[in-house]
Amino acid sequence: MIKPRTPPGVMELLPPDQIAFQRMLDKIRRNFERFGFLPVETPVMELSEVLLTKSGGETERQVYFVQSTGALEKAAQGGEAIPELALRFDLTVPLARYVAEHEHDLAFPFRRYQMQRVYRGERAQRGRFREFYQCDIDVIGKDALSVRFDAEMPAVIHAVFSELAIGKFTIQLNNRKLMRGFFEAQGVTDGELQARVLREVDKLDKRGPDYVRETLTGDGFGLSVEAVDSILEFVEVRSTSHADALARLDALGDGNDSLRAGVSELREVLELIRAMGVPESDVALNFSIARGLDYYTGTVYETTLDDYPQIGSICSGGRYDDLASQYSKSKLPGVGISIGLTRLFWQLREAGLVDTAASTVQVLVTQMEADSLPHCLAVANELRQAGLNTEVVMEASKLARQFRYADRAGIRFVVVLGGDEIAKGTATVKDLRRADQFEVASADLGRVLAAALAQSEVQA
Amino acid sequence: MIKPRTPPGVMELLPPDQIAFQRMLDKIRRNFERFGFLPVETPVMELSEVLLTKSGGETERQVYFVQSTGALEKAAQGGEAIPELALRFDLTVPLARYVAEHEHDLAFPFRRYQMQRVYRGERAQRGRFREFYQCDIDVIGKDALSVRFDAEMPAVIHAVFSELAIGKFTIQLNNRKLMRGFFEAQGVTDGELQARVLREVDKLDKRGPDYVRETLTGDGFGLSVEAVDSILEFVEVRSTSHADALARLDALGDGNDSLRAGVSELREVLELIRAMGVPESDVALNFSIARGLDYYTGTVYETTLDDYPQIGSICSGGRYDDLASQYSKSKLPGVGISIGLTRLFWQLREAGLVDTAASTVQVLVTQMEADSLPHCLAVANELRQAGLNTEVVMEASKLARQFRYADRAGIRFVVVLGGDEIAKGTATVKDLRRADQFEVASADLGRVLAAALAQSEVQA
Incomplete structure (x- = not known):
């Protein structure tokens, strides 16, 4: 006998959690599609x-x-x-390969979403996974891609996390050109040094400002105290409203070319995000966001839950200059975001924010006597045709036991078809959510229950 | 520069095919859920x-x-x-591991569906895949599982393939007990010999009756000509109606215990399939179906497309005595079916039966002048809130080009917001499917297009 067990570092869910996870996947997908992104799947x-x-x-x-x-x-x-x-260890390299391989069959700008698992042989530890879902969208241009597309990403993030309803969130924006320009103005002109400084600045949250200040004025960097103060002030910038964000950009002054380019891009992005109906309270400038230094070249995004900052960014991404230089001579600039859903789900569950109350099964048709099964099956057939997910108890047992099963499984409606009901052509329905009971003509059963479910969805 | 390409033996799709594939997955999942099956995913x-x-x-x-x-x-x-x-090379072994590992957290009978990719290092050849989707359902009992559950499988198969609308299909049934009993009556009593005979009988379609007759009367088997004739007559049985199926079972006579058990199970299964509303023209007995000889112990299923018999079985499965004997001391009998969707999709596409006409994107909002973008984005936002998948042309170009893009991409509605329309608070809509054009107040746009789409769905 072999002990049944999964390898370390994978997340396997029992059905109630799997249903909750699948609902999150469905909502993300629905919103990706609502913004006109097309599905792609690549081989593992x-x-x-x-x-x-x-x-x-x-x-x-x-x-x-x-x-x-x-x-x-x-x-x-x-x-x-x-x-x-x-x-695959992410969905970006497969996207690059896909776009380069199928370049002549795709229409540009190419808008794709991809929601699949990726694999990384990380050290196994709590909340770290070796197999995890990424949910990505990207828009890829050929030769060029307007910065206007950068404004779509926060609109999608807003739609997704509003529907996921996991609490108030803030979409944080920065721009790598603006950052680069600012650092150049502080005398950090060398690209390699900039990258190293940014890497240190990225440790602000973890190590604190004193550590970063000491490092940057120390031997390895040799920045002036004034430059470091200025940098630390810069990266503390968080805007509190649309007007404040524009004022923060104004306050940066005229600067150099790179700064001006970054400011102009952020300005356009902020205006279009607004035009797309994203509330200004959900968007903020955050000049500390660096992300993938070798990769991103313009707008960068992070998203945090206001009440759970310790979870870190739940959706990140940015603008890049060239997706597939290793595969194609075409220049393929793009912009994209990614949700690491497995880790997010794990964290939400740890925080008690995952709702596992309701089953995918909506109706349980109980069975009183063995010879009533054909009637129960016929009723179930009608319920399914009315669009209701319906399970039938195939073997008669005590009714109390069947009710207990429905209750534990999170099934909302229990249909009882006893001898009386069958004779009268009715069904007795118990609504376990409302602790309510009613009798209804068999012919109306599907319509009545479907309407009750639709109404709850509207209210939810 | 590296040539971008996938490994041999995988199926990667362009978006129009991926959309069609995803729609099939969605329909299968919807029907699995409609019958009360719960989702499970396991690590790859x-x-x-x-x-x-x-x-x-x-x-x-x-x-x-x-x-x-x-x-x-x-x-x-x-x-x-x-x-x-x-x-994983199938979804059955992971299911056995899952059920044994989580036995104390699951409610039995445990009804699960699983739709994931599996991996087999097969010889690469046309239409053979090393990575392919399986879509499985199983019901697992603890200690025992009534034969009544065997009747649910054809009902699910019927619902799935009716909705997939890939042509008339026939769900074919047999029973391993009935088969074993019949073979014993022909003097083939040894289990090992029975398995070998069945394996030869399984070659009937490929090799023809003469080859099988010769083999079975030859040295390796030594069956009498009468026994072989009787076997070949038996495996030719196909019922043509519900009444004919019952008559075919009657005609088998009283036989031995195993035959009687098989006949009684098939009889109950046939009656309940009927009670579940499956048309009798879609169900047939087929005494030649053997399948997984070491594994299945009762009812077995195959499903074929009437007009494409060369495709072979598109959905198969059966009843087994013990799912997880290698992992658990509990006896876990079950019944299940599986659809190999990657191969099926490939075959349907080869036969020209895949509809790739419509995009997931339903509306394209075009752009006449650069400064109208904020208005276009606001309109798109309203369309999305009305539930419409909407793409916005982010950079103004010739309108004809934008229309051509929508047409090629399979987007049905094109919304034009020119200076006139914006001034009047209207939008001009072109319905590319109906080659129809109309003007509508911006405020009504979402409602009007959502209604038009809903109506087409009802008609489809």
Whole structure:
């Protein structure tokens, strides 16, 4: 007998949690589609040679490699060369490969969403997963992509997290050009040094300002105290309203080309976000956001839950200059965001914010006597045709036990078809959510229950 | 520059096909849920020791093994032992592991659906995939599971394939007990010999009756000509109606215990399938269906498209005695079916039966002049709130070009907001499907288009 167990670092859910997780996936997908993004799925395995062109040492150390026994044996016998395979570690490299491979079959700007699992051989620890869902959208241009697309991302983030209803959130914006311009004005002109300074600034939340101040004025960086003070003041900027955000941009002054470009982009993005109906209280400038320094080149995004700052960013992304330089001569600029849903779900559950009350099953048709099953099945058939998810108790048992089952499983309606009801052509319905009971003609049952469910959805 | 390409043996789709594929997945899922099945997802990787307890040589040769570089290096340095990982090759073994692992947290009969990709290192050839979706449902009992549940499977198959609308199909039924009883009556009493005979009978379609007759009367089997004739007559049985099916069962006579048990089960299953509203023209007995000889013990199912018999079974399954004997002392009998959707989709596409006409995007809001974008975005926002999947042209270009884009992309409604319309507070809508054009007040736009789409869905 083998002990049944999953490998470490994966999240496997019991049905109530799986239903809650699936509902989150559905809501995210619905909103991605509502903004005109098209679905893409890619294989979990990519050719290693194709997947690992850009990645450095640390990423490659986390990659899972894949090989079939049969293929290994065959190669040992001198058969065909085996393409070495690896599991995708994000959805960005597969997107780059996809767009470059299918470039001539796609319409640009290409708007795609992708919601699949990715794999990283991370150290196993609580809340860290080796297999996790990413839910990504990107818009990819050919040769150029207007900054106007950068304004769509916060609108999608707003729609998604409003519908997920996990509390008040703030979409935080910054711009890498603005950052670069500002740092140049502080005398940090060298690109490599800028990147290192930004990396230190990125530690502000974790290590505190004293640590960062000491590091940046120390031997490795040698910045002046004035420059560091100015930088630390800069990265503390958070806007509190649309007008405040514009004022914060004004306050940066005329600066250099890069600063001006960043300010102008952020200004346009802020105006269009507003035109898309995103409430200004949900959007803020945050000049400390750096993110993927080697990758992002313009707008960058993070999203935090106001009441759960310790969860960190629940949706991040940004603008990049060229998606697929390793695969294509075409210049493919883009902008995108990503939700790490497995980690988010785990954190929400830890915080008690996951609602697992309701089953996908909406109606349980109980059974009083064995010979009533054909009638129960016929009624269930009508309920399903009315669009209700319906389970039938296939073997008669005590009615109390059937009710207990429905209650525990989170099934809202229990239909009782006893001898009386069958004779009269009715059904008795118990609404477990409202602790309510009523009798209804069998012919009306589907319509009545569907209407009751639709009404609850509207109220919710 | 690396050539962007996928590994051999995977199916990657362009958005129009991906949309069609996703719609099939959605319909399958909706019907699984309608019958009260609960969602389960398992990790793609399982511990090899856990995954490969039961499988024989051929399965193991097709398994993909997984290892991370970091873990390998660590082990070489004498670190913690690495659990060897493998990719799932079906959804049945993970289900067995899941049910055994979570036995005390599940309610039985446990009804689960699972729709995920599985991996097999098969020889690469046209229409054979190394990564493919399986869409499975199973009902698992504890200690016992009534044969009544066997009747639910054809009802689900009927609901799924009616909604997929890929042509007339027939759900074919047989019963392993009936088969065993019949073979025993022909003097084929030894279990091992029965399995071998059944394996030869399974070749009927491919090799023809003469080949099978010759083999079974030959040295390896030594059956009498009469027994073989009787077997070949038996496996030709196909019922043409409910009454005919019952008559075919009557015609088998009283026989032995096993035959009687099989006949009685099929009789009950046929009656309940009827009570569930499945048309009798969609169901047939087929005494040639054997399937998974080591695994199935009662009812077995296959489903074929009447007009495309060459596609073979598009949904198969059956009843088994014990799901998880390798993981649990509990007896867990069950019944289930599986749809191999990747292969089915590929075959339907080859046969020209996949409809890729319509995009997930329902409305394109065009842009006449750059400064009208905020107005366009506000209109799009209202359309989305009315539930319409809406894309906005973010950069003004020639209107004809924007129309061409919508047409090629399969977007049905194009909204034009020119200076005139904006001044009047209206929008001009072109319905590309009906080649129809109308002007509507902006405030009514969402309601009007949502109603038009809802009406088309009802008609479809």
